[in-house]
Amino acid sequence: xxxxxxxxxxxxxxxxxxxxxxxxAAGLTPVALGMFGYSIGSxxxxxxxxxxxxxxxxxxxxxxxxxxxxxxxATLLSFSVRLNNLGAEGQLLAGALTVVVLGTVMARVxxxxxxxxxxxxxxxIGALMMAVPATMxxxxxxxxxxxxLLLNVVALTGIAGATGTALTAIAPAGVLQNFALPxxxxxxxxxxGMRIFIGLVIALFVCGAAHVIYGYTVTGFMLRAIxxxxxxxxxxxxxxxxFQFTIAALSGGLAGFAGAALALGFVGGVPAGVSAGLGYAGxxxxxxxxxxxxALVPAALFIAALIVGTQSLTRSxxTPVALGxxxxxxxxxxxxxxxxxxxxxxxxVTARPxxxxxxx
Amino acid sequence: MSGALEIFATxxxxxxxxxxxxxxxxxxxxxxxxxxxxxxxxxxxxxFVAGAVAAFVATRELGLPLxxxxxALAIGASIGLAHGLLVSPFRLPQAPIGLAVTIAAAxxxxxxVDRQFGTQLPTVQTFEPIYLPALPDLPRVGEAINVAxxxxxxxxVPLAVYLTFVLAIVLAYMLNSTPLGLxxxxxxxxxxxxxTQGRSVHLLRIxxxxxxxxxxxxxGAMFVLAGSGxxxxxxxxxxxxxxxxxxxAVGWRPGWAIVAAVGLGIAxxxxxxxxxxxxxxxxxxxxxxxxxxxxLILAATSRNVHWRxxxxxxxxxVRSFRRPALRRQATR
Numbered sequence: 141x142x143x144x145x146x147x148x149x150x151x152x153x154x155x156x157x158x159x160x161x162x163x164x165a166a167g168l169t170p171v172a173l174g175m176f177g178y179s180i181g182s183x184x185x186x187x188x189x190x191x192x193x194x195x196x197x198x199x200x201x202x203x204x205x206x207x208x209x210x211x212x213x214a215t216l217l218s219f220s221v222r223l224n225n226l227g228a229e230g231q232l233l234a235g236a237l238t239v240v241v242l243g244t245v246m247a248r249v250x251x252x253x254x255x256x257x258x259x260x261x262x263x264x265i266g267a268l269m270m271a272v273p274a275t276m277x278x279x280x281x282x283x284x285x286x287x288x289l290l291l292n293v294v295a296l297t298g299i300a301g302a303t304g305t306a307l308t309a310i311a312p313a314g315v316l317q318n319f320a321l322p323x324x325x326x327x328x329x330x331x332x333g334m335r336i337f338i339g340l341v342i343a344l345f346v347c348g349a350a351h352v353i354y355g356y357t358v359t360g361f362m363l364r365a366i367x368x369x370x371x372x373x374x375x376x377x378x379x380x381x382x383f384q385f386t387i388a389a390l391s392g393g394l395a396g397f398a399g400a401a402l403a404l405g406f407v408g409g410v411p412a413g414v415s416a417g418l419g420y421a422g423x424x425x426x427x428x429x430x431x432x433x434x435a436l437v438p439a440a441l442f443i444a445a446l447i448v449g450t451q452s453l454t455r456s457x458x459t460p461v462a463l464g465x466x467x468x469x470x471x472x473x474x475x476x477x478x479x480x481x482x483x484x485x486x487x488x489v490t491a492r493p494x495x496x497x498x499x500x
Numbered sequence: 501m502s503g504a505l506e507i508f509a510t511x512x513x514x515x516x517x518x519x520x521x522x523x524x525x526x527x528x529x530x531x532x533x534x535x536x537x538x539x540x541x542x543x544x545x546x547x548f549v550a551g552a553v554a555a556f557v558a559t560r561e562l563g564l565p566l567x568x569x570x571x572a573l574a575i576g577a578s579i580g581l582a583h584g585l586l587v588s589p590f591r592l593p594q595a596p597i598g599l600a601v602t603i604a605a606a607x608x609x610x611x612x613v614d615r616q617f618g619t620q621l622p623t624v625q626t627f628e629p630i631y632l633p634a635l636p637d638l639p640r641v642g643e644a645i646n647v648a649x650x651x652x653x654x655x656x657v658p659l660a661v662y663l664t665f666v667l668a669i670v671l672a673y674m675l676n677s678t679p680l681g682l683x684x685x686x687x688x689x690x691x692x693x694x695x696t697q698g699r700s701v702h703l704l705r706i707x708x709x710x711x712x713x714x715x716x717x718x719x720g721a722m723f724v725l726a727g728s729g730x731x732x733x734x735x736x737x738x739x740x741x742x743x744x745x746x747x748x749a750v751g752w753r754p755g756w757a758i759v760a761a762v763g764l765g766i767a768x769x770x771x772x773x774x775x776x777x778x779x780x781x782x783x784x785x786x787x788x789x790x791x792x793x794x795x796l797i798l799a800a801t802s803r804n805v806h807w808r809x810x811x812x813x814x815x816x817x818v819r820s821f822r823r824p825a826l827r828r829q830a831t832r
Contacts, residue, residue: 144591176611224595226542226595226599276799276802279804280799280802280803280804280805281802281803281804281805282798282799282802282803283748283798285540285542285595286741286744286745286748286798287795287798287799289542289741290738290741290742290745290791290794290795290798291795292741293737293738293741293791294738294788294791294792294795296737296738297737297738297787297788297791298788417603420599420603423596423599424596427596460611460614460615461607461610461611461614462607462608462610462611464607465603465604465606465607466603466604466607466608468600468603469599469600469601469603469604469607470600470604472596472597472599472600472603473586473592473596473597473600475596476592476593476596476597477590477592480590480591480592480593484591
């Protein structure tokens with residue numbers, strides 16, 4: 141008989157597990173391709189080449205990883221205080237939508253002002269979309285995972301609806317093609333390299349700050365206490381509810397900020413029919429990173445490379461678009477598997493040690 | 501506003517409501533079968549889509565709606581087996597695994613449809629509504645039969661839709677009044693008790709996950725086969741999560757799931773007709789209606805919201821407000 145025994149994972153295992161999970165996820169992605177009936181052959185090498193082979197690809201990986209760091213941090217923070225924020229996707233989409241709506245409605249207002257307002261409004265909407273479920277969880281006992289999941293679909297449907305009718309009605313004729321921002325708005329004056337650089341700097345700063353606060357301050361210690369055992373933390377005098385509310389707002393705000401950044405800097409609008417699933421990918425990033433915000437950086441880089449690699453495979457070899465989603469799903473599977481393997485010792489029990497003697 | 505109320509009496513309203521309710525009810529039954537044993541199946545969304553696509557493709561290939569339903573059941577059961585194994589004996593966290601199932605299943609389903617049909621989706625054969633045979637004109641009972649016939653005609657829906665409601669009642673009986681149901685409920689409420697009885701919690705949970713996932717997939721199949729026979733990813737978006745939210749909101753109880761699903765079905769059918777009345781604007785935003793309703797239901801049935809207590813308090817306040825007036829009348 142096989143028994144699972146819980147143990148505190150050794151540091152080596154804690155570091156090795158997500159790396160192994162990442163390798164397995166990346167290795168299984170071409171295998172999934174084989175199940176679709178495509179030749180696996182050089183798929184893996186092509187993926188690697190597609191992600192790192194050219195400057196343009198590398199730029200894409202870096203820009204995507206900046207977004208993933210922020211959505212990953214949003215998810216990780218909420219997980220760390222035992223709030224299941226599965227709604228980074230919806231918060232991101234809502235943030236992006238807010239920016240586009242603002243940009244469209246205030247077409248006559250000077251661009252810098254609109255950009256400032258938009259960078260405030262995007263995170264605000266995102267924060268609301270998580271703070272309200274968190275408050276409902278605290279006050280009413282509602283399941284916040286379900287609420288945020290439903291809000292994801294609400295945001296997605298809202299975007300589809302806005303692309304369809306509502307916004308095109310307000311927008312001046314010809315301005316809104318496929319739901320893009322008016323041309324004056326995005327910081328188009330900056331070069332692509334500069335935009336990626338700014339995005340990365342912001343993302344790295346946020347992750348680094350979170351890492352320091354989480355690991356080396358009293359506040360961080362309280363957060364870790366809540367994550368370990370909320371009841372014990374409450375008895376120790378940690379204001380659990382206040383912390384959870386603040387983290388919820390922060391988490392949603394970060395995801396909303398990623399959405400605003402996506403709309404302002406990267407795409408210049410909300411692409412209709414978004415299936416990139418940056419929010420869900422953020423969950424994979426957070427799971428790979430484990431407990432430490434600093435680990436989000438390599439995790440986000442890996443997931444971004446995985447996504448860009450599969451995308452380039454789709455362009456070059458005509459493989460299904462679904463491959464990107466499958467890669468994320470694989471990472472969502474392997475990351476908790478690996479961490480579970482570190483937390484449990486698997487012991488094969490041949491004879492029951494506690495069985496009374498004589499009972500055959 | 502008379503038109504808004506007359507919608508309830510229009511021909512085909514109630515069948516449309518029931519047809520809209522059936523897929524949700526099936527999916528909710530599946531979700532609550534898992535949920536009752538303590539498995540929160542976030543794969544519902546993907547299972548729903550996968551079931552719909554499996555049913556669509558199989559019906560298209562074989563020309564038989566029943567084959568489509570069988571295909572959905574098979575797909576759902578196999579995904580459920582994998583999910584159950586990962587979540588129960590391997591003890592992986594439910595949220596990421598469920599999301600992985602949802603993402604992967606939806607992506608593969610989309611890919612299959614794209615490869616098989618391209619952008620021009622055909623419609624497939626659907627379950628036929630029941631038509632009552634023409635009854636003979638009997639001299640005395642003729643009038644009564646006519647009334648009954650009109651009543652039944654108002655609810656002319658496919659047999660499968662009726663069977664869905666029967667299934668809900670059977671499931672309610674199974675969960676509440678059989679030893680197996682007791683064991684399943686105990687798996688969710690007190691797993692240690694099940695272990696003490698010498699039963700395997702893992703086995704029960706995997707079994708419930710297989711059956712439940714198959715039911716959710718069947719809900720997806722019903723969405724295609726009991727409706728128009730068309731497949732629309734836009735229309736399906738979020739249905740699985742809505743069903744899961746309903747199941748959670750009714751406390752994993754099949755009886756109340758019927759009420760919630762029918763309520764949502766009525767809202768859905770009403771919304772479609774109201775739009776036709778208003779001239780068909782904002783079609784995409786109408787898709788928000790089930791989502792918003794599910795959110796409201798979820799909020800209203802939260803753990804710490806006690807409607808009965810609130811109602812009693814209101815009644816008491818009203819009574820205490822009126823008591824002096826009553827006393828004065830008595831003394832007079």
